[in-house]
Amino acid sequence: AQSVTQLGSHVSVSEGALVLLRCNYSSSVPPYLFWxxxxxxxxxxxxxxxxxxxxxxxxxxGFEAEFKKSETSFHLTKPSAHMSDAAEYxxxxxxxxxxxxxxFGTGTRLTIIP
Amino acid sequence: NAGxxxxxxxxxxxxxxxxxxxxxxxxxxxxxxxxxxxxGMGLRLIHYSVGEGTTAKGxxxxxxxxxxxxxxxxxxxxxxxxxxxxxxxxCASSYPSGGISTDTQYFGPGTxxxxx
Numbered sequence: 001a002q003s004v005t006q007l008g009s010h011v012s013v014s015e016g017a018l019v020l021l022r023c024n025y026s027s028s029v030p031p032y033l034f035w036x037x038x039x040x041x042x043x044x045x046x047x048x049x050x051x052x053x054x055x056x057x058x059x060x061x062g063f064e065a066e067f068k069k070s071e072t073s074f075h076l077t078k079p080s081a082h083m084s085d086a087a088e089y090x091x092x093x094x095x096x097x098x099x100x101x102x103x104f105g106t107g108t109r110l111t112i113i114p
Numbered sequence: 115n116a117g118x119x120x121x122x123x124x125x126x127x128x129x130x131x132x133x134x135x136x137x138x139x140x141x142x143x144x145x146x147x148x149x150x151x152x153x154g155m156g157l158r159l160i161h162y163s164v165g166e167g168t169t170a171k172g173x174x175x176x177x178x179x180x181x182x183x184x185x186x187x188x189x190x191x192x193x194x195x196x197x198x199x200x201x202x203x204x205c206a207s208s209y210p211s212g213g214i215s216t217d218t219q220y221f222g223p224g225t226x227x228x229x230x
Contacts, residue, residue, distance in 0.1 A: 036221075043221035043224055100145050102157075
């Protein structure tokens with residue numbers, strides 16, 4: 001069984017500050033890991049994913065995440081927050097190899113302070 | 115390419131009424147999924163399908179039924195709606211036919227359902 005824990009249901013950062021959203025996973029097999037973003041009243045959009053290649057993954061809109069097996073973590077970062085980053089962010093895990101089913105975390109709502 | 119579309123966008127039902135939510139994708143994906151999203155609970159998988167004519171239960175299947183008669187469509191039915199089914203429902207698809215699995219799911223815009 002696999003699971004995802006997102007620490008902090010709400011995170012606020014000032015515009016221009018570092019964004020750090022935390023995700024820890026549990027999986028019985030080498031996982032595939034994902035970050036999705038949801039803007040208000042919209043569906044989910046893929047930000048980035050880790051599929052056992054490079055441990056530092058770069059995504060869209062300047063976001064990146066690092067897979068750390070020893071810490072079972074996949075934290076999302078962005079060096080400088082922009083007002084347009086305000087959204088809800090979801091971490092998800094799958095078993096890969098065509099399994100395709102995702103297990104989502106409960107989400108982190110990011111607020112940007114002007 | 116419309117991607118994944120959902121019909122309707124909003125719906126209000128009375129307890130005991132039935133309805134069907136339609137999901138359509140034009141990406142020739144094999145796999146399709148129905149999720150519900152509730153505050154503080156993330157997305158939970160209701161049912162999914164790994165191909166035309168096949169369906170399987172997800173994490174929270176009770177009170178819902180699904181059908182996948184055509185590859186591009188995945189229907190979610192509520193036979194007797196209950197207030198606990200008030201939620202936002204998302205459809206997603208993945209795995210292009212004849213392609214390589216990428217485990218990336220593409221989501222529709224959602225259907226907001228209220229059951230009174």
